[in-house]
Amino acid sequence: MLQxxxxxxxxxxxxxxxxxxxxxxxxxxxxxxxxxxxxxxxLVAIKIVVPSKGFAEKxxxxxxxxxxxxxxxxxxxxxxxxxxxxxxxxxxKYGRKLIGATDxxxxxxxxxxxxxxxxVGRNIIHGSDGPETAKDEINLWFKPDELVSYTSNxxxxxxxDN
Ligand code: IDP
Ligand code: MG
Numbered sequence: 552m553l554q555x556x557x558x559x560x561x562x563x564x565x566x567x568x569x570x571x572x573x574x575x576x577x578x579x580x581x582x583x584x585x586x587x588x589x590x591x592x593x594l595v596a597i598k599i600v601v602p603s604k605g606f607a608e609k610x611x612x613x614x615x616x617x618x619x620x621x622x623x624x625x626x627x628x629x630x631x632x633x634x635x636x637x638x639x640x641x642x643x644k645y646g647r648k649l650i651g652a653t654d655x656x657x658x659x660x661x662x663x664x665x666x667x668x669x670x671v672g673r674n675i676i677h678g679s680d681g682p683e684t685a686k687d688e689i690n691l692w693f694k695p696d697e698l699v700s701y702t703s704n705x706x707x708x709x710x711x712d713n
Pocket of ligand 2: 678
């Protein structure tokens with residue numbers, strides 16, 4: 552039992568998820584939050600913020616050589632963004648599955664972008680693409696004391712205890 556609890560704790564991951572200005576303006580906050588929530592992932596941080604252009608450039612620093620970088624950073628800083636941290640086993644990789652392919656034309660139906668977006672420049676949501684990026688992005692967007700560690704009532708039903 553203790554071993555299983557330790558294995559569960561070790562498998563726990565956190566990822567950074569943001570609803571971009573288009574998702575907020577289109578009234579899709581609750582739709583997106585509910586998809587992560589119903590899956591069984593746990594919300595450990597959330598806030599609404601209008602990022603500055605400089606902040607957007609930091610967030611997307613990996614893409615600074617791409618032709619769409621400037622427009623992308625203008626867009627991310629154009630209005631309110633919902634910044635979140637979600638926790639759960641496999642949440643980094645599975646969060647990307649829930650989100651779908653970068654280009655909504657290629658995202659499968661059933662994914663967030665597949666169901667709710669049409670073009671790559673307005674694909675409504677961001678999710679960290681790996682463990683290192685997740686750590687960096689959580690640190691960029693949140694102070695440590697903004698992350699809330701707690702045990703959810705449903706955890707034993709989601710993960711079992713034997
Ligand atoms: P991701 O959001 O699926 O991780 P990235 O390749 O990291 O995709 O690109 C970051 C964001 O840049 C995308 O979500 C999208 O909004 C935008 N983007 C990516 N490729 C293009 C493009 O070819 N044209 C315009 N915007 C793009
Ligand atoms: Mg990315």
